[in-house]
Amino acid sequence: MTEPEQRRIRAAYDDGSLVVYQAYPAAIAEPALAAGTFVAPFKRERMTWIKPSFRWMMYRSGWGAKAGQERVLAVRITREGFEWALGHACLSHYDRDRHASAAEWKAQLRESPVRIQWDPERSTRLGPxxxxxxxxxxxxxxxxxxxxxxxxxxxxxxxxxxxxxALVRDGRPQAADALIPAETPYPLPAALAARIDATG
Structure with missing residues (x-):
């Protein structure tokens, strides 16, 4: 795989929106499903992580089996909002190739309401x-x-x-692939790609 493909957003999206995934206990998921957005006991004061990758969400939540992550939610958000988040983001770690100094990165981190992490994508079997x-x-x-x-x-x-x-456990990952929503490369404006250190 070539370097320009290493850090690229892949998502299920249409002209105006895209899907991100979160996993919560029923106590948070049920009110959110009823309201169409997150309401109490969801806490707005806490950091919340969203993930466009279904497979990475499965890796993180153990296919919805880990404690506190038993309900997997597909959250559809506006592309305008998604791109606002990217435009106000800071990488969650210091990178000497991108930041003039650790102090500069820390200052940007303090001012940014959004954190970005790039982690190894996962296969349907959840391997890196x-x-x-x-x-x-x-x-x-x-x-x-x-x-x-x-x-x-x-x-x-x-x-x-x-x-x-269940299909993966039965040795049928291709059948599982057919169920999982298709994710394709998201078209990022160059300025946003540079800000979040995307390479494709």
């Missing part, structure tokens, strides 16, 4: 792949925008996660 998947951490005003403005719908995809997992 050569390219990276993006995780986006929202804090402060970004959480308020997310909950109050960006979310256009929430769908419970826990049953899908369990069905796909």
């Amino acid at each position: 792949l050569p390219h990276r998947a993006i995780q986006i951490g929202l804090t402060g005003p970004a959480v308020h925008h997310y909950v109050g403005e960006w979310i256009t719908g929430i769908e419970d995809v826990t049953a899908l996660a369990h069905e796909a997992h």
